[in-house]
Amino acid sequence: MPKIVTDVGCPYCGASCDDLEILVSDDGKKILEVYNACAIGNEVFHHASSPDRLKRPRLRQPDGTYQEISYDEAVDYTAKVLLKAKKPLIYGFGSTNCEAMSAVGRVAEKSGAVLDNCASICHGPSFLAIFDNGYPSCTLGEVKNRADVVVFWGCNPMHAHPRHTSRYSIFPRGFFTEKGQRQRKMISIDPRETETAKLADIHLMVQQGHDYELFDAFRTVLRGHDIPDEVAGIRKEAILEAAGIMKNARFGMIFFGMGCTHTDGRNHNVDIAISLTRDLNTVAKYSIMAMRGHYNIAGPGQVWSWQFGFPYCIDLTKGTHAHMNPGETSSIDLAMRDEVDAFINIGTDAGAHFPIDAVKHLRKHPFITIDPNICMASEISDLHIPVAVVGVEEAGVVYRMDNVPIQFKKVVDPPEGVISDEQLFDRVYLRICELTETEPTWIPAKGHAKAPVTAGQ
Numbered sequence: 001m002p003k004i005v006t007d008v009g010c011p012y013c014g015a016s017c018d019d020l021e022i023l024v025s026d027d028g029k030k031i032l033e034v035y036n037a038c039a040i041g042n043e044v045f046h047h048a049s050s051p052d053r054l055k056r057p058r059l060r061q062p063d064g065t066y067q068e069i070s071y072d073e074a075v076d077y078t079a080k081v082l083l084k085a086k087k088p089l090i091y092g093f094g095s096t097n098c099e100a101m102s103a104v105g106r107v108a109e110k111s112g113a114v115l116d117n118c119a120s121i122c123h124g125p126s127f128l129a130i131f132d133n134g135y136p137s138c139t140l141g142e143v144k145n146r147a148d149v150v151v152f153w154g155c156n157p158m159h160a161h162p163r164h165t166s167r168y169s170i171f172p173r174g175f176f177t178e179k180g181q182r183q184r185k186m187i188s189i190d191p192r193e194t195e196t197a198k199l200a201d202i203h204l205m206v207q208q209g210h211d212y213e214l215f216d217a218f219r220t221v222l223r224g225h226d227i228p229d230e231v232a233g234i235r236k237e238a239i240l241e242a243a244g245i246m247k248n249a250r251f252g253m254i255f256f257g258m259g260c261t262h263t264d265g266r267n268h269n270v271d272i273a274i275s276l277t278r279d280l281n282t283v284a285k286y287s288i289m290a291m292r293g294h295y296n297i298a299g300p301g302q303v304w305s306w307q308f309g310f311p312y313c314i315d316l317t318k319g320t321h322a323h324m325n326p327g328e329t330s331s332i333d334l335a336m337r338d339e340v341d342a343f344i345n346i347g348t349d350a351g352a353h354f355p356i357d358a359v360k361h362l363r364k365h366p367f368i369t370i371d372p373n374i375c376m377a378s379e380i381s382d383l384h385i386p387v388a389v390v391g392v393e394e395a396g397v398v399y400r401m402d403n404v405p406i407q408f409k410k411v412v413d414p415p416e417g418v419i420s421d422e423q424l425f426d427r428v429y430l431r432i433c434e435l436t437e438t439e440p441t442w443i444p445a446k447g448h449a450k451a452p453v454t455a456g457q
């Protein structure tokens with residue numbers, strides 16, 4: 001009899017829904033149906049069962065073709081690449097669990113690498129603003145139960161986080177929001193008429209790149225001062241109307257996305273958004289939250305801040321201390337300056353997301369991709385190591401966009417012989433210890449250690 005697995009987490013977007021129900025075949029090997037997920041989440045689970053999945057690492061040969069190798073050989077190759085390089089960069093982590101992030105942190109420290117995650121090209125500016133100005137945030141549960149005014153600034157959850165509005169922010173009925181959407185006012189601030197903007201009570205079509213001015217206008221109005229007839233392409237009356245709604249909230253929420261962090265102003269936009277939240281707290285109760293993209297992209301910030309004291313752009317090459325300085329130690333800046341002499345892409349697709357010149361520089365040196373799927377990065381890699389899909393074939397802790405940790409379940413087994421990111425990096429760590437003839441300071445989880453790899457494999 002097929003069986004239902006309940007309370008399953010979805011390994012796709014930052015909403016990290018954990019209410020999925022999955023029907024698996026009676027032998028527990030195949031996913032038959034996915035319930036409660038949006039179309040994207042549904043596809044993630046079905047894709048994991050694809051017969052076309054890679055089951056062994058592939059090493060590029062001198063003639064450009066790939067040849068299958070064993071995991072032991074892949075571990076050996078990765079360890080030697082890391083040890084040989086002066087400035088290896090390990091980048092990605094949006095789509096893996098915290099256990100793997102921690103395992104990679106140990107490898108990066110041991111081998112002297114730069115450790116960076118996708119925040120470097122998405123919410124990195126938010127980190128800078130949060131360091132300077134604090135982060136008056138809350139949980140998505142509080143939003144569901146309390147928020148009666150919700151502002152989406154520079155984000156489009158209807159596309160990027162399809163269940164955000166139905167599960168947390170607009171439609172659900174909460175403890176103090178028992179009428180659901182009818183009790184909430186929704187404001188969208190976006191230069192485009194997105195699907196989210198179409199749903200909103202008010203859409204302020206801010207002029208591209210002028211968000212800072214509009215934030216400033218809201219602060220000016222809230223402090224009782226006058227503003228010009230038009231700011232950032234928005235009429236004064238529309239700003240006053242939106243400010244009135246925001247001011248009269250019982251509990252207001254500002255969600256901001258990459259429309260704030262990657263337009264003119266960048267971290268300054270987030271900085272003033274936080275200041276606006278502070279101002280609003282003088283007249284109402286307000287909170288602010290970054291719309292994080294991947295299901296565990298909040299994870300590296302948590303794990304590495306605990307391990308190294310910094311959330312991203314962590315340079316461990318000095319061997320004595322961790323050093324973080326975005327612009328100097330951030331992935332794209334390092335790659336554009338051609339300072340990286342080995343690159344590991346894990347749980348992301350740098351081939352698709354990095355500027356082409358950065359990719360060309362990285363491609364001159366050993367380039368390894370660790371990902372369950374074929375992607376642009378895997379296709380230009382010297383070595384592609386397939387791993388188990390977290391949340392489908394591997395359990396683990398993930399941090400939702402509101403920094404709430406959630407235990408994701410394993411639903412089915414990975415293809416036979418395929419190991420997890422964590423297991424892979426535990427083995428790389430042990431191999432580095434062997435090659436450097438040093439004692440491991442970490443005992444990997446049971447089953448992760450393997451017999452020593454024969455030199456030259």
Ligand code: SF4
Pocket residue numbers: 010011012013014015016017036037038039040041042161162163164295
């Ligand atoms: S909203 Fe995001 S986390 Fe939720 S089911 Fe869809 S893709 Fe998965």
